[in-house]
Amino acid sequence: MQDFASAAMVRLLVRAMDAHGLAPPPPPPAADGLAASHVPLAYKRSVVQAVLQQGGLGTLLQLAQRVDLLAGDPVHRALLGATDVPELLARWQRLERYVHSRHQVSIQTGAPGALALHHHARPGVPEEPHPTESLAVLGVLLGASQALGVHGLQVEIGAPRATSQPVNLEIGTPAATPAHLDAALAAQGQMGQWTLRWHTYANASPPHAITLQPQPATHLCDALPWPPLAHRLARHVLHDPAAQHTVDALAHHTGLARRSLQRALTEGGLSCRHIVTEARARLAAQWLLESTHGLAEIGFACGFADQPHFTREFARHVGLTPARYRQAFARAGTPTPDPHFI
Missing domain, CATH: 1.10.10.60 (Homeodomain-like)
Known part of the structure; x- marks a missing residue:
């Protein structure tokens, strides 16, 4: 069984498939199905395979950006509490540590408005992330960054100085559609290497109110006899x-x-x-x-x-x-x- 972060990712992809007119596989037979904190690994793989068959790698990256479809999940609330891209990444890394993820996102280099990242196996873990796993994680980080109000967000997929041509995307533009991505991504052998760039003067406040269940209650300690x-x-x-x-x-x-x-x-x-x-x-x-x-x-x-x-x-x-x-x-x-x- 997979951890709750993987279950949230599966819920996101299934909801995004519905929203984009694709057919997700039937939910797992457990009584609580996709509402569970864990989903079988086989079902997770079947969802990814369904996305690839009906859309391709570009569609997978696009669907994973629909973090708005996780509104109401605690993970959504925790990630979208960030104020900028570096803090979002720090929260994602804490999530990886919390669930003892076998894979992690590490910062290779950082500067104002830019981060070079690597999605890779933790020390002692023999299996590197599957390229589709790396694309899904990247999609969530890109979608969450957009939800934070980050402007001018761009990503380069592929290692610098690699033999294959990196895939360059400006997030939120027509050029970043699945049809334009499939061939480029299929030719890219290092989908766990990313360079993110954004405008540092962007407003970090979320452009829309995030719907949470239950709503954050800042009064919960008011009855305590505190100063x-x-x-x-x-x-x-x-x-x-x-x-x-x-x-x-x-x-x-x-x-x-x-x-x-x-x-x-x-x-x-x-x-x-x-x-x-x-x-x-x-x-x-x-x-x-x-x-x-x-x-x-x-x-x-x-x-x-x-x-x-x-x-x-x-x-x-x-x-x-x-x-x-x-x-x-x-x-x-x-x-x-x-x-x-x-």
């Missing part, structure tokens, strides 16, 4: 729980020096770590009760480092593990996820 400064920090964390809320980042948000912030919180018996974890745990509890998303997916979206970290910190703040909390308090009528997937 105003702590509530201000909690609301900041709840607005984007997947961000890296370090002490330095929180101090910058408040306009205080690091030591001044820590001293002010200590006087109230609090710390940055406690506030951040309490906010994340309360938001995770909301997702657990109001959605059927898997525990790992919720933990990632709420900013926890990995599944054990989520389970440990949630239990420390709430008193129950995430699985037991959902079983005990989920509303009547809310479908219960398959226990194999939680």
